Amino acid sequence: MHGYHADMAQPGSTQVPDVAPPRATMAEPVRAPMVVGLGGVLALIVIAAGALEIDAPWLPGEESTRLVNNPDVNPAADPALPPRGLGTRVVNTLRGWGPPLPMVLYAVEWAATGGRPVVARCVDVALHLLCAWLAWGLVFTLLERHGAGAAPRLSAVVAWAAAAAWSAAPVLAPTYAANVGRPELLAAAFVLGAAYLWYAGAAGNRRATTLAALTCLVIALLCGASAGWLLPAAVILAAVWGWRAVARSPAAWIAACLCLAAAVAGVSLRAGGVAGVDGYADAFGDPVTRTLLAGGVLIRALFLPTHVSFWHPSDPNTGWSHPLVWGSVLGLALSAAHAVWAWRRGQRLPAIGWAWFWGLLLPAASMARPDEAADPAWIYAPSVGLLLVTAAVFQSKLSRRRDADRLRRLVGWGAAAGAVGLLLLTTPLVRTLRCPTLRAMQVAGLHGDDPRPLLMAAAALEFASRTPVPTHELSKFLTPGGEPADRTFADLAGVTYERVASHAEPERYLASARDRAAFHRRVAAGLTRAGKAAIAVAQAEAARALALEDYRTWHVLAKAYEASARLDEADEAFRSAERLLPASALERLLHLADYGHFLAFRLERDAEACPRLYAALRLGRPPAPGAVADRDAAVHRAMLGVARCQIRYGQGGLGFELVRQVLLAEPQSTTAWMVAAEYHLRSEHYEQAAAAYGEIVRTHPTNYPALRGLHEVALQRDRLGDAVEVWKQAQYADYTRIDFHAYLVWAEALAGHRSAESERKLLFSRDPDNPFGCLAAMIVSLRAGDLAGAVEWVERAARRPPDPEARELERAARTVRLLMRRGNLPAFAVVAEAEIYARGPFGGAARREALEALDAWLVESGVDPAKRAVAEAVRGRLSDAIVAE
Numbered sequence: 103m104h105g106y107h108a109d110m111a112q113p114g115s116t117q118v119p120d121v122a123p124p125r126a127t128m129a130e131p132v133r134a135p136m137v138v139g140l141g142g143v144l145a146l147i148v149i150a151a152g153a154l155e156i157d158a159p160w161l162p163g164e165e166s167t168r169l170v171n172n173p174d175v176n177p178a179a180d181p182a183l184p185p186r187g188l189g190t191r192v193v194n195t196l197r198g199w200g201p202p203l204p205m206v207l208y209a210v211e212w213a214a215t216g217g218r219p220v221v222a223r224c225v226d227v228a229l230h231l232l233c234a235w236l237a238w239g240l241v242f243t244l245l246e247r248h249g250a251g252a253a254p255r256l257s258a259v260v261a262w263a264a265a266a267a268w269s270a271a272p273v274l275a276p277t278y279a280a281n282v283g284r285p286e287l288l289a290a291a292f293v294l295g296a297a298y299l300w301y302a303g304a305a306g307n308r309r310a311t312t313l314a315a316l317t318c319l320v321i322a323l324l325c326g327a328s329a330g331w332l333l334p335a336a337v338i339l340a341a342v343w344g345w346r347a348v349a350r351s352p353a354a355w356i357a358a359c360l361c362l363a364a365a366v367a368g369v370s371l372r373a374g375g376v377a378g379v380d381g382y383a384d385a386f387g388d389p390v391t392r393t394l395l396a397g398g399v400l401i402r403a404l405f406l407p408t409h410v411s412f413w414h415p416s417d418p419n420t421g422w423s424h425p426l427v428w429g430s431v432l433g434l435a436l437s438a439a440h441a442v443w444a445w446r447r448g449q450r451l452p453a454i455g456w457a458w459f460w461g462l463l464l465p466a467a468s469m470a471r472p473d474e475a476a477d478p479a480w481i482y483a484p485s486v487g488l489l490l491v492t493a494a495v496f497q498s499k500l501s502r503r504r505d506a507d508r509l510r511r512l513v514g515w516g517a518a519a520g521a522v523g524l525l526l527l528t529t530p531l532v533r534t535l536r537c538p539t540l541r542a543m544q545v546a547g548l549h550g551d552d553p554r555p556l557l558m559a560a561a562a563l564e565f566a567s568r569t570p571v572p573t574h575e576l577s578k579f580l581t582p583g584g585e586p587a588d589r590t591f592a593d594l595a596g597v598t599y600e601r602v603a604s605h606a607e608p609e610r611y612l613a614s615a616r617d618r619a620a621f622h623r624r625v626a627a628g629l630t631r632a633g634k635a636a637i638a639v640a641q642a643e644a645a646r647a648l649a650l651e652d653y654r655t656w657h658v659l660a661k662a663y664e665a666s667a668r669l670d671e672a673d674e675a676f677r678s679a680e681r682l683l684p685a686s687a688l689e690r691l692l693h694l695a696d697y698g699h700f701l702a703f704r705l706e707r708d709a710e711a712c713p714r715l716y717a718a719l720r721l722g723r724p725p726a727p728g729a730v731a732d733r734d735a736a737v738h739r740a741m742l743g744v745a746r747c748q749i750r751y752g753q754g755g756l757g758f759e760l761v762r763q764v765l766l767a768e769p770q771s772t773t774a775w776m777v778a779a780e781y782h783l784r785s786e787h788y789e790q791a792a793a794a795y796g797e798i799v800r801t802h803p804t805n806y807p808a809l810r811g812l813h814e815v816a817l818q819r820d821r822l823g824d825a826v827e828v829w830k831q832a833q834y835a836d837y838t839r840i841d842f843h844a845y846l847v848w849a850e851a852l853a854g855h856r857s858a859e860s861e862r863k864l865l866f867s868r869d870p871d872n873p874f875g876c877l878a879a880m881i882v883s884l885r886a887g888d889l890a891g892a893v894e895w896v897e898r899a900a901r902r903p904p905d906p907e908a909r910e911l912e913r914a915a916r917t918v919r920l921l922m923r924r925g926n927l928p929a930f931a932v933v934a935e936a937e938i939y940a941r942g943p944f945g946g947a948a949r950r951e952a953l954e955a956l957d958a959w960l961v962e963s964g965v966d967p968a969k970r971a972v973a974e975a976v977r978g979r980l981s982d983a984i985v986a987e
Contacts, residue, residue, distance in 0.1 A: 131254060131255075132242075132254045132255055132258045136255070136258065137258070140238075140258070140259070140262045140514075141235060141238075143266070143518065144231070144234050144235065144238065144262065144265060144266055144269060145231055147234075147266055147269050147270050147521050147525065148227060148230055148231040148234055148269050148270075149227065149231075150270075150525055150529065151227075151230075151269065151270050151275070151525055151528050151529065151532065152223070152226075152227035152230060152278055152279065152532060153227075154529050154532050154533045154536070155532070155533050155536040155537065156220055156223045156224065156227070156536075157219070157220040157223075158219065158223070158280075158536040158537065159219055159569060159570050160219050161280055161281070161536070161538050161541075162538050162561065162562060162565040163281065164281050164282040165219075165280065165281065165282055168205075168208075168282050169208060169212075169217075169222075169282065170217070171730055171731075173730075174205070174209060175205065175208045175209045175212050175217075176212055176217055177212075177213075178217075179730055180723075180725075180726065180730050201285045201288075201289070201324060201325050201326035202324055203288065203321065203324045203325045204284040204285040204288050204325055204326070207284065207288070208222070208284065211225065222284075223279075223280070223536075225284075226278045226279075226283060226284060226287060227278055229278070229284070229287040229288065229291060230269065230274070230277070230278040230287060231269070232291050233287065233290045233291050233294060233482075234265050234266075234268065234269040235265075236291060236294035236295060236298070237264075237265050237268060237294055237486050237489060238261050238262055238264075238265035239261075239298060240294055240297055240298045240301075240486070240490075241261040241264055241265065241486075241489060241490050241493050242257055242258050242261035242262075243298060243301065243302075244301065244451055244454065244490065244494075245257040245260060245261055245451070245493060245494065245497055246258075247305065248341065248449075248450050248451050248494075256497070256500060256509060256513070257497060259513050259514050259517075260493050260496055260497045260500065260513055261493055262514070262517065263493075263496075263513050263514065263516070263517030263520075264489045264490075264492055264493040264496075264517075265489065266517045266518065266520070266521040267489075267517060267520055267521060267524060268485060268486070268489045269521075270521040270524035270525050270528055271404075271485070271524055271528070272407035272410050272524065272527045272528045272531050273400075273403050273404045273407065273410050273478070273481055273485070274481070274482055274485065275410065275528050275531050275532050275535060276410065276411070276412045276478035276479060276535055277478065277479040277482045279531075279532045279535040279536055280412065280535050280536050280541075281412050281479075281535070283479050283482075285325055285326040285479075286326065286479040286480075286482045286483065287482070288322075288325040288326075289322050289323075289325040289326050289327035289328075289483060290327075290482055290483040290486070292318045292319070292321045292322035292325060292327065293318075293319070293322045293327050293331055293462070293483055294483075294486065295315075295318045296315045296316075296318035296319045296322055296331070296335075297315075297331075297334065297335070297338065297458075298315075299311050299312070299314045299315035299318060300312065300315040300335055300338055300339075301338050301342070302315075303315055303353070304338065304339055304342040304343060305342055312353045315353075316353065316356055316357060316360070319331065319357060319360055319361075320360060323360060323361070323363075323364040327364075327462075327483070328461070328462040328463075328465045328466045328483070328484075329361040329362065329364045329365035329368070329465050330361070330460075330461035330462050330463075330464060330465040330466075331357075331361060331461065331462060332357055332358055332361040332461070333457045333458075333460070333461030334454055334457040334458035334461050334462070334487070335354070335357055336348050336354060336457075337450075337453050337454050337457040338454055339351060339353075339354055341450035341453070341454060365465065368469060382416075382472045382473040382612070382613070382617045382620060382621075383472055383614070383616060383617060383620075384472055384613040384614040384616065384617050385416060385420075385470075385472040385613055386416055386417060386418055386419075386420040386421075386613050387420030387421050388421075389468060391420055391421050391422060391424065391427050392420055392467075392468070392470055392475075393464055393467045393468040393470075394426075394427045394430040394431060394467075395417060395420050395424055395426050395427050395430070395475055395476075396467035396468075396470050396475055396476035396480070397430040397433070397434075397463055397464060397467050397476075398424075398425075398426025398427060398429045398430040398433075399414050399426060399475050399476040400463070400467070400476050400478070400480060400481040401429065401430065401433060401481075402426065402429070403478065403481065404481060404485065404488075407527045407528075407531070408548075409548065410478065410531060411478065411541070411544055411545045411548055412478060412535055412541050412545070413474065413478075413545050413555070413558070414474055414475040414476045414477075414478065415473065415474060415475060415545070415549055415552055415554050415555055415611075416470070416472060416473055416474055416475050416613075417475050418610055418611050418613075420475075434460060437456040437459070437460065437491075438456065440452055440456065440491075441453035441456045441457070444494075449494065449498070451490060451491070451493075451494035452491050452494055452495070454487075454490060455487045455488065455489075455490035455491035455492075455494065456487060456491060457487070458484065458486060458487030458490065459484045459485070459487030459488055459491075460484075460487075461484075461487075462483050462484040462487070463480065463481070463484035466480040466484075467480060472613065472617075473554070496513075500513070538562040538565050538566055539559070539562050539563055539566050539591070541562075542555070542558050542559040542561075542562035542563075543559055543562075545558065545559070546558070546559045552611050553602050553605040553608045553611060553621070554611055554621070556598060556601060556602045556605075557599075557602045557621070557624060557625060557628070559598055560595050560598035560599045560601075560602060560628055561595075561628065563591050563592075563594045563595035563598055564591070564592065564595040564628065564631065564632070566587075566591040567587075567588045567589075567590075567591035567592040567595060568588070592632070595628070595632055596629075596632030596633065596634055599625060599628045599629045599632050599634060599637075600629070600634060600637060602625050602628075603625050603629060603634075603637050603640070603641055608621060608622075615648045615649070616648070616649055616652075618645075618648050619645045619648035619649035619652065619655060620645075622641045622642065622644040622645035622648070623641075623642070623645045623654055623655060623658045625638075625641045626638045626639075626641035626642035626645060626658050626659070626662050627658050627661070629641060629662070630658075630661050630662050630665045633665070635662060635665035635666035635667075636666055638661075638662040638665060638666070639659075639662045639663060639666050639668070641662075642655070642658050642659040642661075642662040642663075643659065645658065645659070646659055651682060652682070653679050653682040653683055653684055653689070653693075656675050656676070656678040656679035656682065657675075657676075657679045657692075657693065657696070659675045660672045660673075660675035660676040660679060660696075660697075660700075661696070663675055664700055664704060669704055669705060669906050672700065672704075673700075673701075673705065676693075676696070676697040676700060679693060679697075680693065680697065686724075687721055687724035688724045688725070688726050688729065688733060690718075690721060691718055691721045691724060691733065691736050691737070691740075692732065692733070692736045694714045694715070694717050694718035694721070694740070695715070695718040695736035695737070695739045695740040695743075696736065696739070697714055698711045698712075698714035698715035698718060698739075698740065698743050699711075699715070699739045699740075699742070699743050701714065702715065702743045702746060702747070703743070703746075703773065703776075703807070704906060704907065705906045706906060706907070706909060708746075708747060708750065708751070711743060711747070712743070712744070712747040712751070715740050715743035715744045715747060716744055716747070718736065718737075718739075718740035718743075719737070719740045719741060719744050722737075723737060734767075738764045738767065738768060738771070738774075739773075741760045741761075741763065741764050742760070742761065742764055742771075742773050742774055742777050744757070744760060745757035745758070745760035745761045745764075745777050745781075746777050746780065748760070749777065749780060749781045749784060750784070754781055754784065754785060757777070757781060758778065758781045761774055761777045761778045761781065762778075765778070772798055772801075772802060772805065772808075775794050775797065775798050776794075776795075776798065776807055776808060776811065778794055779791045779794035779795045779798075779808075779811055780811065782794060783811065783814060783815060783818070786818075788815055788818060788819050791811070791815050792812065792815045795808045795809075795811040795812045795815060796812065799812065799828075799831075803831065803832065803835035803836075804832060804835050804836045804839065804842075806841065806842075806907060807907070809828055809829070809832050809842075809845070810845070810907075810908075812824075812825070812828045813825045813828060813829070813845065813849060816828065816849075817852070817917065817920070820924065822849060822852050822853035823853055823855075825849040825852070825853065826846065826849045826850055826853055826855055828849075829842060829845045829846035829849050830846060832845075832846075833846060840865075840868055840869055840872070841905070841907075841908060843861075843864075843865050843868070844865060844869070844872050844873070844874035844875060844908075845874060845908075846861060847861050847862045847865045847872075847874060847875050847878045848874040848875075848877060848878050850862075850878070851877075851878030851879075851881040851882055852878075852881060852917065852921070854885075858878065858882070859882070862875050862878055862879060871898060871899075871901055871902055873899040873900075873902055873904070873905070873908075873910040873911070874899075874908070874910050876895045876896070876898045876899035877895065877896070877899050877910060877911075877914045879891075879895045880892045880895040880896055880899070880914070880934055881918075881927075883895060884927055884928060884930075884931045884934055885927065885928075887928070889930050889933055889934070889968075889969045889972050889973075890968070890972050892931075892933075892934045893933065893934060893937045893972055893976060896934055896937040896938055896941060897937070897941065899911065899914075900938075900941035900942065904942070904943060911938050911941070911942035911943070912942060912943070912944070914938055915935055915938045915939060915942065915944075915952075918931055918934060918935045918938070919935060922935075929959060930959070930965075930969050930973075932955050932956055932959045933956065933959070933969070933972060933973045933976050935952060935955070935956075936952045936953065936955070936956040936973075936976050936977065936980050937976045937979070937980075939952035939953075939980060939983075940952075940976060940979040940980040940982075940983045941979075941983075945987075946984055946987045949980060949983055949984050949987075950984060952980060953977070953980050953981065953984065956973065956976070956977055956980065957977070959973070960973055960974075960977070
């Protein structure tokens with residue numbers, strides 16, 4: 103080991119430290135061909151590690167949130183924003199999320215390449231290669247100057263062997279494979295460069311080099327480097343100048359101020375951050391045990407590649423009883439003991455390596471979010487310290503042997519073989535990390551009892567049902583000739599959401615009541631999207647029990663009630679959400695669009711729906727970081743609602759233009775085609791209306807509104823046989839739907855179909871007081887001349903609260919008037935019509951119009967006395983209903 107004396111030179115003097123070169127320096131120099139050859143092999147290792155699925159599409163999570171949906175990176179992410187140049191977006195990234203320089207690089211890269219994911223992944227792999235080369239150079243430099251007198255070529259090969267193993271290590275794969283690891287890669291590159299220049303400036307007493315090191319440090323900190331870099335920097339100075347000189351070094355104090363400023367900024371950003379749209383806000387344990395646990399989790403992943411994953415969920419057992427916490431304590435104690443022992447024996451490299459590892463790891467580990475135990479990228483830069491310790495120990499053993507050439511070849515070939523072995527572990531891991539479903543399933547498999555990874559897996563499957571996924575990922579889930587990929591992934595997502603909902607004790611994995619409420623809301627929303635309405639309601643009600651005063655709880659509950667056809671409860675939940683509605687323009691837009699759409703298309707309460715929909719449309723497109731798709735979907739819902747309001751009560755042409763705009767953006771929107779069909783129906787474009795409704799039914803055979811639309815078209819065209827066929831086909835598609843059967847009975851009665859009576863009896867066996875069955879019996883009684891029987895059937899139909907979608911009495915009133923006008927019902931059917939208005943949910947104007955029609959019939963001569971008596975009784979009830987308003 104080379105000797106040196108810290109008191110022989112001070113910072114700022116012209117005297118250099120006494121670090122004697124090894125005896126073999128001049129005998130065996132490291133030549134350029136050796137460097138190029140070993141560097142090329144290192145490049146091959148890195149390329150082999152990062153090449154698989156390098157063209158994979160963007161992933162959900164960080165890539166989607168921070169890149170694809172970030173308008174400061176992707177200008178097309180938010181079409182509502184005015185066109186902005188690259189300079190404006192770069193300035194915004196400097197003020198935005200996280201380390202500024204990596205986001206600036208992403209923005210420039212996106213502008214240059216159009217946001218191709220393969221380019222971003224290639225850049226990340228190239229940065230990993232750069233870090234490998236820099237790590238090799240730093241370790242070689244330190245081994246050469248403090249490496250126990252070994253030959254330079256042996257030092258170069260030992261350093262290369264350590265760098266080869268490091269570059270192929272599975273634990274580093276999450277950083278360069280996916281998940282926005284650019285900040286850690288750039289930070290590692292600059293801290294390695296800073297360390298090399300720092301050592302060179304100290305060893306050669308070159309102020310310009312030290313200034314360059316401080317510049318690299320500033321850039322590294324702007325990339326998100328750990329402020330703990332100060333510790334290895336101090337140890338490096340102490341190794342060269344001695345501890346007393348460190349305290350008097352201006353460069354050390356400048357570095358300390360920079361690192362302190364970065365630490366304060368990091369803590370401030372963390373305190374001012376938000377958990378997300380509906381994330382977890384509370385953490386387990388205390389800050390000390392959380393930091394030690396993060397270190398333990400990452401160290402475990404370092405030695406057990408089976409525990410490497412892109413996400414480590416927070417551990418409910420975080421505390422001093424956790425074995426990984428004590429593992430970190432033990433590792434810290436042993437490494438400190440080793441560093442002190444080696445330092446006292448004149449060996450400086452182990453101390454530098456351990457200071458590097460713990461100094462960079464622990465400050466980063468203290469920044470864990472509430473939902474994570476550790477970020478897998480945090481081990482990337484600190485692991486270089488382990489590389490330095492390993493290389494120093496290894497070289498100290500080899501330098502005592504005399505057969506340097508044979509040792510050098512043995513170390514080189516052994517390292518190459520070891521790197522190949524590590525690649526066999528790393529390459530399948532990289533492939534998994536670049537597939538949304540496979541990486542989520544891997545995390546769920548590692549944490550089988552935790553419902554949070556399972557919930558993330560369900561979200562990943564749902565994401566895969568909407569976006570392209572790598573071919574080999576499809577092969578894991580699809581069978582030849584099976585269902586389409588989107589259907590398969592959607593079904594799997596629904597099953598997985600059900601598994602999450604059935605978890606026995608989710609509260610064990612959530613730190614507080616508000617986190618449990620957020621969990622239940624997310625599960626309920628996923629189940630609602632998956633069509634599991636009953637289970638979604640149970641989850642949303644569980645959230646309500648935990649967070650009664652949270653707007654999001656009521657909104658999710660309302661959507662779940664709507665999906666389960668509990669419309670009155672959905673209406674109440676929407677009203678509760680409206681009372682708690684925050685001031686955010688985005689939240690107001692989402693609520694007004696959802697509630698207005700519900701009132702218009704599910705409850706048919708246009709008087710309440712239209713003002714909300716107009717208000718939602720007036721809000722426009724407010725800024726929506728991370729929720730652009732949700733915002734634009736809400737705007738489209740508002741446009742469709744306003745379009746229908748215009749078609750029914752305003753300017754039909756304006757409404758149709760709004761529908762056309764939505765169809766240009768969403769050609770497959772069923773609701774848009776429904777509104778367009780209604781426009782054609784009200785404009786008496788019956789062929790176009792039938793075509794639009796028919797197209798919807800061909801794609802969705804059980805779409806109730808479209809089926810009702812086809813029924814209405816058939817009624818207006820006086821082709822009631824077509825309506826009968828529509829409802830027969832609907833029954834074939836889903837025989838369990840009583841509403842389909844009821845509409846079939848109604849259509850057959852209107853058409854005078856021969857099987858009307860038998861179908862009605864069958865319906866009454868399933869639902870004795872079905873309103874449409876009773877109204878069908880009314881039609882039959884009217885045609886048979888039994889007015890009293892018809893009125894009794896109306897009274898029976900009105901006993902049950904009306905279905906908001908079917909609106910049986912309102913449809914029956916319009917139909918009776920139309921059939922009377924056509925002569926398909928006798929004139930006294932006006933009495934049955936008046937009875938419907940007396941008992942149904944009608945306004946005063948409609949009832950007065952019905953009363954006038956009844957009075958006009960009563961003044962006619964020749965009215966049968968029995969029918970007149972029935973009519974007078976009906977007139978009394980109708981008059982009472984008008985007076986009661």
